[in-house]
Amino acid sequence: DAGVIQSPRHEVTEMGQEVTLRCKLISGHNSLFWYRQTMMRGLELLIYFNNNVPIDDSGMPEDRFSAKMPNASFSTLKIQPSEPRDSAVYFCASSLDRGSDTQYFGPGTRLTVL
Amino acid sequence: SQQGEEDPQALSIQEGENATMNCSYKTSINNLQWYRQNSGRGLVHLILIRSNEREKHSGRLRVTLDTSKKSSSLLITASRAADTASYFCATDAGTALIFGKGTTLSVSS
Numbered sequence: 373d374a375g376v377i378q379s380p381r382h383e384v385t386e387m388g389q390e391v392t393l394r395c396k397l398i399s400g401h402n403s404l405f406w407y408r409q410t411m412m413r414g415l416e417l418l419i420y421f422n423n424n425v426p427i428d429d430s431g432m433p434e435d436r437f438s439a440k441m442p443n444a445s446f447s448t449l450k451i452q453p454s455e456p457r458d459s460a461v462y463f464c465a466s467s468l469d470r471g472s473d474t475q476y477f478g479p480g481t482r483l484t485v486l
Numbered sequence: 487s488q489q490g491e492e493d494p495q496a497l498s499i500q501e502g503e504n505a506t507m508n509c510s511y512k513t514s515i516n517n518l519q520w521y522r523q524n525s526g527r528g529l530v531h532l533i534l535i536r537s538n539e540r541e542k543h544s545g546r547l548r549v550t551l552d553t554s555k556k557s558s559s560l561l562i563t564a565s566r567a568a569d570t571a572s573y574f575c576a577t578d579a580g581t582a583l584i585f586g587k588g589t590t591l592s593v594s595s
Contacts, residue, residue, distance in 0.1 A: 376528075405582065414587040415529075415574070428581055463528055471582035472516060477528030 376478035378464050384484045390452040393481045395464030397445050403471055406439055406449050407463040409480075415463075420471050421447065427471065454485045490518075490575040490586035498592045505562040507589040509575030510555075518551055519576045519583065520560050529574060529585075532560075565593045 377396040385391055397404055406418040419429045424441045432439070436455070441447045451458055461480045467473035493508045509518070517536045521529040535542045535551045535558065542549045548561040562569055572590045576583040 407585075415585045417582060417584070420582045465528075472578035472580075474519065474531045474534060475521075475529075475576075475583060477530070479528050 376464055376466055376476055378462075378478035378481050380481060381479060382482045382484075384486065385454055386486050387455055388453045389485075390450065391454045391458075391483060391485075393449040393451075393462050393464075393483070395447045395449070395478060397447070397464075397466040398476055399445065400468070401466035401476070402444075402469050403467040403473065404441060404447050405465040405467075405471070405475060406447070407465065408460045409463060410460045418449070422471065451483075454483075456485045459483055459485050490577045490584060492573070492575055492586045492589040494589060495587070496590045496592070498594070499565055501565060501567055501593055501595045503565055503593075505565050505569070505591055505593070507560045507573050507591070509558045509560070509586060511558075511575075511577045511579075512556065513577075513579050515553075516578045518549075518558050518578070520547075520549060520558075521574045521576060521585070523572045523574065523588070525571070532573075562591075565591075567593050567595045569593050 379394045404421040409415045418431045419439045420427050439449045463480045465475040465477040467475045490509050490511045519534045520532045523529045533544045546563045551558045570593045572588040574585050574588040576585045
């Protein structure tokens, strides 16, 4: 198995632009997580899906952020409009069943908003 | 809010020495996991210990869990330069894992 796949690996954009991050889960996994990592705040859980349904989105910073799972193997995280403070590394992770199971992380997307 | 807090924040040792990292948490848990993150990479799962277990081993890793003190420790024996990374504890207190801020381990040869 290829593991969790994220794209793009790097994204540089200007303030106000829309950014879309993509994630492909490991086949057979039912839970999907989006995290944001910064030096200041560490690793923050943004949203957690189980069987395509959002279970916990309390970590989503504000209405500018949205996440979807159009099917069981794919997810997107969209930021619109982007701001410089959104600059961070965004990780997607999946687990076999529950949110508390072992998680498998993708390589991350480094986002820079100028 | 952070459930797990690692201590120390940073640790520098020589190759061959043992490295010990600690994690404290606040609420009751079902399990506690340790992950490693190499620079510029995603987190990788190392070991999981359940709330009814007190100690677990995996290769050069030894994890202990004291639920009465709400703490866990990760011991890496005979460290190598390749162990240089950040180490995170993650606690399961319900729906999803909550990660601490990590301990940055530097092993010099």
